[in-house]
Amino acid sequence: MSREHKEISQEDLSAVLELVQKRYGFDFTQYARSSMKRRMQRIMENFGLPSVFELKHKLLNDELFFEVFVEEITVNVTEMFRDPFFYKELREKVIPQLESYPSVKIWHAGCSSGEEVYSLAIMLHECGLLERSRIYATDINSQVLNRARAGIFDLRHMKDYTLNYIAAGGTGNFSDYYTAKYDQAIFKKELKEPMIFSIHNLVADKSFNEFNLILCRNVLIYFNEHLQNQVISLFSESLCPFGYLALGSKESLLFYHDRDRYETISRMSKLFKLVR
Amino acid sequence: MKKRYKAVIIGGSAGGIDGVMRILRDLSPGIPIPIFIVLHRLKNVYSHLDQILGDGTGYTHVKDADEKESIQPYYAYLAPVNYHLLFEEDHTFSLDVSEQVNYSRPSIDVSFESAAALYRGELLGILLSGANSDGAKGMHRIREYGGYTIVEDPATAYAPTMPQAALDLVEVHKVVKKEDIAFEVKRLI
Ligand SMILES: C[S@@+](CC[C@H](N)C(=O)[O-])C[C@H]1O[C@@H](n2cnc3c(N)ncnc32)[C@H](O)[C@@H]1O
Numbered sequence A: 001m002s003r004e005h006k007e008i009s010q011e012d013l014s015a016v017l018e019l020v021q022k023r024y025g026f027d028f029t030q031y032a033r034s035s036m037k038r039r040m041q042r043i044m045e046n047f048g049l050p051s052v053f054e055l056k057h058k059l060l061n062d063e064l065f066f067e068v069f070v071e072e073i074t075v076n077v078t079e080m081f082r083d084p085f086f087y088k089e090l091r092e093k094v095i096p097q098l099e100s101y102p103s104v105k106i107w108h109a110g111c112s113s114g115e116e117v118y119s120l121a122i123m124l125h126e127c128g129l130l131e132r133s134r135i136y137a138t139d140i141n142s143q144v145l146n147r148a149r150a151g152i153f154d155l156r157h158m159k160d161y162t163l164n165y166i167a168a169g170g171t172g173n174f175s176d177y178y179t180a181k182y183d184q185a186i187f188k189k190e191l192k193e194p195m196i197f198s199i200h201n202l203v204a205d206k207s208f209n210e211f212n213l214i215l216c217r218n219v220l221i222y223f224n225e226h227l228q229n230q231v232i233s234l235f236s237e238s239l240c241p242f243g244y245l246a247l248g249s250k251e252s253l254l255f256y257h258d259r260d261r262y263e264t265i266s267r268m269s270k271l272f273k274l275v276r
Numbered sequence B: 001m002k003k004r005y006k007a008v009i010i011g012g013s014a015g016g017i018d019g020v021m022r023i024l025r026d027l028s029p030g031i032p033i034p035i036f037i038v039l040h041r042l043k044n045v046y047s048h049l050d051q052i053l054g055d056g057t058g059y060t061h062v063k064d065a066d067e068k069e070s071i072q073p074y075y076a077y078l079a080p081v082n083y084h085l086l087f088e089e090d091h092t093f094s095l096d097v098s099e100q101v102n103y104s105r106p107s108i109d110v111s112f113e114s115a116a117a118l119y120r121g122e123l124l125g126i127l128l129s130g131a132n133s134d135g136a137k138g139m140h141r142i143r144e145y146g147g148y149t150i151v152e153d154p155a156t157a158y159a160p161t162m163p164q165a166a167l168d169l170v171e172v173h174k175v176v177k178k179e180d181i182a183f184e185v186k187r188l189i
Helices: A010-024 A033-046 A052-061 A063-073 A084-098 A115-126 A142-150 A155-167 A225-238 B016-027 B049-057 B108-122 B136-144 B161-169 B178-188
Strands: A104-109 A133-139 A152-154 A178-181 A184-187 A195-199 A211-216 A239-247 A262-266 A271-274 B007-012 B035-039 B061-064 B075-078 B084-087 B093-096 B123-127 B148-152 B174-176
Touching: A010 A033, A010 A052, A010 A063, A033 A052, A033 A063, A033 B084, A033 B093, A033 B108, A052 A063, A063 A142, A084 A115, A084 A155, A084 A211, A084 A239, A084 A262, A084 A271, A104 A115, A115 A133, A133 A142, A142 A195, A152 A155, A155 A178, A155 A184, A211 A225, A225 A239, B007 B016, B007 B108, B016 B035, B016 B049, B016 B178, B035 B108, B049 B061, B049 B075, B084 B108, B108 B123, B108 B136, B123 B136, B123 B161, B123 B178, B136 B148, B136 B161, B148 B161, B148 B178, B174 B178
Parallel strands: A104 A133, A104 A211, A133 A195, A211 A239, B007 B035, B007 B123, B035 B075, B061 B075, B123 B148, B148 B174
Antiparallel strands: A152 A184, A178 A184, A239 A271, A262 A271, B084 B093
C-alpha cells in the first residue's frame, strides 16, 4: 500500500517532543497527540521537510525555526466575542459581582492575539469597570502577544465581530471602539490602558498574582488530563476567595482533582466560582 | 471471510441531515460499533441537533462528542459546532479550534483523516449530500488505509457536489441511494 502523505508515528512524535524539551526546555509532551500530529505534518509540508529526520535536524540546528515551530504547533485561532452567549452571561452573572471591589484584577491565560482581551475590555468599559481594572494577558507565544499589544485587527472581520458584539449584549456602537484605516481596525487607546501583556507558560511557570477573574478559554482542550489538572490547580492558587474562572465552551473541571472547590455559575458558559 | 469494521464515520453538508436521519433510523436502536457524524453546521447557532437526531430516528444514544470522552459502541457521536473532531490513540476524542478547512469547522476531511489514522482498514466511511468538496480527501485517506468507502449517489442527492467530488478523486467501493446505505452498513459489520 503506497501512501502519498507522510504519516507521523507516535514514536516519531515522542522523539520530536523530547528533542524540543532537551534543546529548548519547552515541554509539549502532555499536549493532545492528534492535534500535535496534524500541526507537525503541516509544518513539514510548509517547509518542504521530507521526513521527521529532517524536522529533527532543523529543530536541533535552527533556533529561529524553533520559534516558527512553537507558533505553528500552538493553535492561535481566536475571534472577538467568541461564543457571544458566554459574554452575555459574564455580563449578567459575574460583572455585577465584581462591581463591589475597589479594583478588579483579571487574567487572560492563553490570550493569543488578544481578540478576547479587547472584547472583555469593551464590556468592562460599558459596565463602568474598565478604569478600575488591571488586565493581565499572557501566552506562551511571543509572536501573538506582539499582535495583541498592537490591538490592530483585520477590518474584514469587523462585520462578524459586530454581530457577535450585539449578540453578546453590547450596549453601544461596536464601530466606536476602533478606527478603520486601509484594511485595518485599530482599537482605541483607552481600551489598552489597563492591559499588561507578558509571556507566561502554563506548563512551567508559577502563579504570579491573585485575580478576581481568570479566563482560560480553548487552551485546555490541547492538554491531556494530567496537565489540565495541573493547570487548573495553578488557577485555584491564583484566584482570590470567591474569584471566577471561565473556560472554553467544551472545557470543564472534570479532570481537576479538587473540583468541589468550585461552584458552577453557568454550565453552558463554563463559568465557575471558587468557593472553598 | 467477512471483514469486521470497527467504526462508521459519516460526513455531509447541505441535505446531509436527511441522509443521516435515514441511516440512523434504519440502524436503530443501535449497532455494536460507534458512529461518528460530521455535518457542516452554522456557527454560533445553538441547536439541539443531537436531540433532533436521537428523537427523530429511535437511535438510542446520540450525543455531541465531548472533549476527552472515551468512545463507546452503540453510540452515535456528533462533531460539535465550531470544533474539529479528532481521534486519539486511546480511543478518546480531542476537539480543536484551529483554522477552518474547506471553509468549515468541523471539517469532514479533518475528522475522516484522523479517524483513518486510528482505525486504519477497519473504518467504514460514508459521504452524503453536500454543496462543496469537503470530505473527498478524507475518503481518499480512508481508502488508502484499506477502509471501506460508500458515497451517496449524486444523481439522487439533494446537493451532488460533495459526493461527486469524492467520486472524482477516489475509487469508492459503493455508490448508492441514501435509502440503501444502512443496508450496506449492516452487511459489513
Ligand atoms: C486557541 S487559542 C485560544 C485563544 C482565546 N483564549 C480564545 O478562546 O479565543 C490557544 C492559545 O493558547 C496558547 N497556549 C498554548 N500552550 C500554552 C502554554 N503552555 N502556556 C500559555 N499559553 C499557551 C497558544 O499559544 C494560543 O495562543
